[in-house]
Amino acid sequence: MSEYAAVARGVTKRFGQTLALDDVGIEIRAGESHALVGRNGAGKSTLVSVLTGMQVPDAGEVSFFGEPAPPVADRAAWRRHVACVYQKSTVVPELSVAENLFINRQDLGGGLISWRKLRREASSLLETYDVAVSPDELVSALTVEQRQLVEIARALSIGSRFVILDEPTAQLDGPAIERLFDRLRSLQDKGVTFLFISHHLQEVYEVCQTVTVYRDARHVVTAPVAEMSKPGLIEAMTGEAGGLNVPGGDDRPSSGEEVLRVSSLSGEHFSDVSLLVTRGEVIGLAGSASSGKHEFAETVYGLRRPSLGTISVDGSAVRGGDVPAALKAGIGCVPRDRHQQGLVLDLSIAENATMSTAGSFVWPSAQRSAGRAAIAAYDVKAAGPDQPVSDLSGGNQQKVVMARALAGDPSVLVLINPTAGVDVKSKESLLGVVDAQARRGKAAIVVSDELDDLRVCDRVLVLFHGRVVREFDRGWRDQDLIAAIEGIAGEMDAGQ
Amino acid sequence: MTKAMTPPVRTPPPPAKQRFRLARYQDLALVPVILILLVIGAVLSPIFLTPANLIAVLTQQSELSLLVLGQAMILIVGRMDLSLESTVGLAPALAVALIIPASAGGLDVGLAAWLALPLCLLIGVVVGGVNGFLILKVGLSGFMVTLGMLTLLRGLQLAITEGKSLIDVPESFLYLGSTTWLGLPAAVWICVVCYAVGIFVLKYLRAGRSLYAIGGNSEAARAAGIRVDRVVWTVLVIGSVLAVVAGILMTGRLGSVAATQGEGMIFQVFAAAVIGGISLQGGKGTLFGALSGVLMLGLVEQILRLQGVSGFYIQASYGAVIILALVVTRFATGQKQE
Numbered sequence: 001m002s003e004y005a006a007v008a009r010g011v012t013k014r015f016g017q018t019l020a021l022d023d024v025g026i027e028i029r030a031g032e033s034h035a036l037v038g039r040n041g042a043g044k045s046t047l048v049s050v051l052t053g054m055q056v057p058d059a060g061e062v063s064f065f066g067e068p069a070p071p072v073a074d075r076a077a078w079r080r081h082v083a084c085v086y087q088k089s090t091v092v093p094e095l096s097v098a099e100n101l102f103i104n105r106q107d108l109g110g111g112l113i114s115w116r117k118l119r120r121e122a123s124s125l126l127e128t129y130d131v132a133v134s135p136d137e138l139v140s141a142l143t144v145e146q147r148q149l150v151e152i153a154r155a156l157s158i159g160s161r162f163v164i165l166d167e168p169t170a171q172l173d174g175p176a177i178e179r180l181f182d183r184l185r186s187l188q189d190k191g192v193t194f195l196f197i198s199h200h201l202q203e204v205y206e207v208c209q210t211v212t213v214y215r216d217a218r219h220v221v222t223a224p225v226a227e228m229s230k231p232g233l234i235e236a237m238t239g240e241a242g243g244l245n246v247p248g249g250d251d252r253p254s255s256g257e258e259v260l261r262v263s264s265l266s267g268e269h270f271s272d273v274s275l276l277v278t279r280g281e282v283i284g285l286a287g288s289a290s291s292g293k294h295e296f297a298e299t300v301y302g303l304r305r306p307s308l309g310t311i312s313v314d315g316s317a318v319r320g321g322d323v324p325a326a327l328k329a330g331i332g333c334v335p336r337d338r339h340q341q342g343l344v345l346d347l348s349i350a351e352n353a354t355m356s357t358a359g360s361f362v363w364p365s366a367q368r369s370a371g372r373a374a375i376a377a378y379d380v381k382a383a384g385p386d387q388p389v390s391d392l393s394g395g396n397q398q399k400v401v402m403a404r405a406l407a408g409d410p411s412v413l414v415l416i417n418p419t420a421g422v423d424v425k426s427k428e429s430l431l432g433v434v435d436a437q438a439r440r441g442k443a444a445i446v447v448s449d450e451l452d453d454l455r456v457c458d459r460v461l462v463l464f465h466g467r468v469v470r471e472f473d474r475g476w477r478d479q480d481l482i483a484a485i486e487g488i489a490g491e492m493d494a495g496q
Numbered sequence: 497m498t499k500a501m502t503p504p505v506r507t508p509p510p511p512a513k514q515r516f517r518l519a520r521y522q523d524l525a526l527v528p529v530i531l532i533l534l535v536i537g538a539v540l541s542p543i544f545l546t547p548a549n550l551i552a553v554l555t556q557q558s559e560l561s562l563l564v565l566g567q568a569m570i571l572i573v574g575r576m577d578l579s580l581e582s583t584v585g586l587a588p589a590l591a592v593a594l595i596i597p598a599s600a601g602g603l604d605v606g607l608a609a610w611l612a613l614p615l616c617l618l619i620g621v622v623v624g625g626v627n628g629f630l631i632l633k634v635g636l637s638g639f640m641v642t643l644g645m646l647t648l649l650r651g652l653q654l655a656i657t658e659g660k661s662l663i664d665v666p667e668s669f670l671y672l673g674s675t676t677w678l679g680l681p682a683a684v685w686i687c688v689v690c691y692a693v694g695i696f697v698l699k700y701l702r703a704g705r706s707l708y709a710i711g712g713n714s715e716a717a718r719a720a721g722i723r724v725d726r727v728v729w730t731v732l733v734i735g736s737v738l739a740v741v742a743g744i745l746m747t748g749r750l751g752s753v754a755a756t757q758g759e760g761m762i763f764q765v766f767a768a769a770v771i772g773g774i775s776l777q778g779g780k781g782t783l784f785g786a787l788s789g790v791l792m793l794g795l796v797e798q799i800l801r802l803q804g805v806s807g808f809y810i811q812a813s814y815g816a817v818i819i820l821a822l823v824v825t826r827f828a829t830g831q832k833q834e
Contacts, residue, residue, distance in 0.1 A: 323720075324723060326721075341713075341716050343713065343716055344709045344712035344779065345712065345713065346708075346712050347709065347712055347779075351708075355717075358702040358705065360702050360703070361701060361702070362699075362705055363700065
């Protein structure tokens with residue numbers, strides 16, 4: 001057996017005019033966790049589809065454990081070599097865990113399906129990989145974390161010893177990420193090889209031994225993680241020296257003039273939250289996925305109806321649970337998930353950017369020039385305002401969502417996960433927009449648990465089980481904030 | 497270590513102009529097909545390209561085209577309405593029955609004859625409104641609700657008329673169904689105006705654009721401040737009203753309301769919409785495309801009729817033609833149909 005679990009050499013792939021991979025390679029040692037990082041559009045996803053046999057490269061070769069890759073048509077052979085857990089789930093939600101584990105081989109080779117046997121096999125498989133879910137449970141009832149574990153267990157049960165994880169942590173909260181990492185380490189000890197794709201460089205340092213960086217469809221560097229400093233890694237990804245350049249906003253002028261007042265607001269998953277934001281102030285809201293921070297922010301924007309409490313902008317009350325009313329009052333929002341709530345993917349950039357603000361008449365020429373203005377103002381990399389947003393990379397899509405939120409020149413901005421799933425450069429540019437808007441006298445609420453997002457804030461409120469439990473002023477220490485988010489602040493203090 | 501890197505690979509973005517033309521071209525994808533059908537028709541039959549024949553095609557398709565207009569908007573907003581075809585029959589039947597005496601097959605209510613048109617339109621509003629209420633407020637499956645409504649309305653018409661045709665049709669219906677304005681039947685003008693308004697609204701009005709946003713991603717539309725339920729409800733009501741107008745024109749043209757008026761049309765409605773590039777998943781397609789789908793089906797039907805295809809075979813050949821048309825459109829537009 002070769003010392004490499006997977007090797008790709010000289011791989012080139014074109015999509016029409018776009019060069020997605022330009023003579024790149026990767027060598028993944030058996031038994032290691034290998035990180036693949038790069039900005040959106042660097043070619044990571046294309047490499048994943050080449051390594052999983054979903055795309056045939058125009059040139060180059062792929063081999064697994066020293067054997068050349070099977071022909072593309074032979075899906076079963078590919079699945080024995082390599083498994084991939086995608087960002088989007090590939091399980092069938094309305095079927096049971098057991099059936100999903102053995103999907104398309106439910107008969108276990110017997111011709112007829114024996115449900116009892118299937119259940120038994122599933123339970124022993126789940127036990128082997130220490131996944132605490134019942135085989136009878138419907139997958140739709142599982143948490144994101146459990147679903148991922150089921151997918152990993154399924155991948156390993158097919159016999160693959162090489163697993164690709166495509167941004168596995170994107171939808172998990174802190175403790176779940178830690179549990180996932182523990183599991184990866186223990187599987188690695190048992191000889192499983194991982195290719196790990198993530199936007200969070202911290203995670204690369206936590207679980208990986210080797211890192212490969214791609215930039216603009218080319219291979220930039222492969223090095224042991226231990227020899228790669230964080231600024232060096234960012235430099236390799238962006239081609240520019242220096243780390244993440246997030247505006248801190250220390251020097252932002254403050255004013256006492258109140259813009260947004262939220263008084264003892266209660267709703268689904270949060271209760272009695274009060275908040276006062278002044279002109280030019282940015283407030284961070286942190287907390288785990290179950291803390292109620294998303295629900296609170298969505299209630300402020302009118303996506304959810306409050307059960308109690310009031311919201312007012314510039315002294316006048318805003319009707320709850322009514323998005324048009326919130327927009328009219330001057331609240332703009334970047335919603336939680338750009339694919340689900342932020343964008344209509346088939347429509348153009350211009351149309352998406354002007355969706356909240358168009359007058360009764362929509363003149364295509366005016367719309368197009370508004371689209372062009374948004375492209376310029378938010379640094380969207382696109383062919384033109386008529387391009388459908390589905391063509392854009394994640395970072396650029398998010399900029400379009402930001403453009404829409406700001407299109408009506410609102411006085412209050414509610415930004416939920418504004419930099420989720422975007423690359424370093426886009427993150428800088430999006431957070432730069434937040435800072436610039438605050439300097440123009442807007443009030444902003446940033447809901448996120450990414451520390452980089454929260455650094456732009458003047459104050460950070462931490463929610464736990466639907467209530468504000470801590471408030472941090474500028475200059476907080478990372479570990480204190482994380483401890484508060486995880487709800488272990490008390491223990492930490494006691495331990496010190 | 498990164499200094500030696502080559503500059504980023506930039507693919508030149510396609511010029512905006514070219515993209516725009518391409519988008520426009522897809523809208524017009526069926527125009528060449530329609531032209532080819534005209535040529536085929538002319539070759540097969542000397543009278544095909546005469547004004548009388550072409551006007552006959554337009555008149556025959558006018559009722560279908562109104563249904564397609566309504567259904568296309570409903571599909572774009574991400575819903576479907578199967579009950580349109582029975583609305584075509586019930587609305588005129590009920591309105592007429594409320595006016596004419598029992599001796600002529602009516603309900604003996606004796607409403608004034610001038611109420612016929614407003615009454616019909618009101619019935620359309622009620623049907624669309626009830627559909628909308630059940631789908632949006634009660635939260636039932638749109639497919640099942642409108643399937644139920646399809647059967648309910650057809651049954652209601654049978655119950656009211658006891659299965660008979662109503663021949664005592666008000667003047668206003670007959671006028672709309674038979675008169676010509678500037679050399680073209682009124683029905684054709686009404687369709688032209690409805691399509692012109694529809695195309696304008698869906699392209700130039702915020703309310704019209706919101707149909708695409710809702711059909712494409714209703715959550716995103718809601719987050720953008722669009723009142724999703726209100727828009728969908730309105731579109732369902734407009735669809736039913738257009739079906740009623742189609743019913744009025746059909747009643748006027750034929751001079752009676754048959755118990756089966758509109759029956760079987762819903763299949764052609766969906767076929768024309770899909771051939772015209774409307775996605776059954778919502779959010780895609782244009783009304784101009786839908787209209788060209790209607791015209792294409794109309795021309796094919798007329799060619800078959802002029803060729804004297806036997807009455808026993810016409811239905812089978814019609815179904816075959818629709819499937820063939822779907823195949824042709826699939827390759828003419830290069831897009832998978834959804």
